[in-house]
Amino acid sequence: MPKIVDKAKMRDTILDAAMTVFAEHGVHASSVSDIAQAAGLAKGTLYLYFDSKEAMTTAIVDRHFAALEAQIARGAPGETLNGFLEDLRRTMDIPAEQSSFHRVFFEVFGPSFASDAFTSHVAGFFDRLGAHYAERITHLQDLGEITPHHHAPSIGRVLASMMDGVVLHRGLFGIAERRHQRMIREAVAVLGDGLRPLPPGPE
Amino acid sequence: MPKIVDKAKMRDTILDAAMTVFAEHGVHASSVSDIAQAAGLAKGTLYLYFDSKEAMTTAIVDRHFAALEAQIARGAPGETLNGFLEDLRRTMDIPAEQSSFHRVFFEVFGPSFASDAFTSHVAGFFDRLGAHYAERITHLQDLGEITPHHHAPSIGRVLASMMDGVVLHRGLFGIAERRHQRMIREAVAVLGDGLRPLPPGPE
DNA sequence: GCTTATTATGACCGACCGGTCATTTTGCCG
């Protein structure tokens, strides 16, 4: 007898509206009322689907990072260092369109770095990314493709940081396509030579 | 006849207090009263030195960038790869206290990434940093300390990005001291092996 | 020690904001 609503879809609708409002004025300058208005709902209704404003921002980030995470998981295990390096290169070689999102992301969610909840969400993503790399590195070490004396978890995590730096700079500072290509090519080459156990073969 | 005060020093004192409070709770969650209390002054007094809370945050970032810029210029030329690597390590090995600045930076200036002027200001800093590294790399290539086949400007710039990533993650995600130490040690080791012209000697 | 311009104070104000809840609306089902 009661009225029925697709809660998942409703949450998505609200998140979309929130993202629109946030993009316009920034998170902290946007009130919950603003979001409600953009969603065509009353403020109280939002609280039926989210516990707080912060829960909304967190959910938006979740959504974004969940997509990223799926992308990572798709990465095949790989039996060669070169394959691994190629994966790194491809990860940093994001399309210009997607890279401009980072600027918006920081513009919109920069203020959210005040929140511990928000920060640990993002931190969790990079920890998982680092762990993923560590796993692959360990595997390649077992195969003799990577020098064994490296501490895989540390390398994996710092690799995630470094790659984030490269991708971030590309997006934030609008580094041109050609220049970016050269940068990531050199970076991958240096990292490869650093990880490879044998002296680099001649080109 | 009147009471006299060193306004510049007073502004600095207030900024120091503000930075301390911001680092603790974030800018948005910090009230002007909190800052006043930390500075040992009354709220009204702060408004004799700054027009608004926002003016304080802007002044903090100005100060920070000016200091960073000076630090870069100080970097000695260096005649060995190991010396260069040690410089890189030291640059990433920032004190935890200073690293909390990054969180504040993104919180305050995240929204400013909408502005091209602001963005190129920051981009300029990293371009200069990359050029500085490129110069040192070229010099080390001439000395045979670094493989000659690398494109120094690209390596230099991507090095700046990667190091920014590492420093950023440390600050934003509060990576613990020991873990951070291990990460940068491994990163420097890999980069060193990647840049070194001869096969890495056995350990 | 008195004068006076400068500096310091903190109670106060108006505005706003996140979140609640009593009430109303909606729409499924018998």
Place this chain on the structure above:
DNA sequence: CGGCAAAATGACCGGTCGGTCATAATAAGC
């Protein structure tokens, strides 16, 4: 239809915060 539970509403509340201003304290020069 009409009954009813789920869903939606928005006025309202408690609290906070940035900024002001009338008043008090301070110290330099006479």
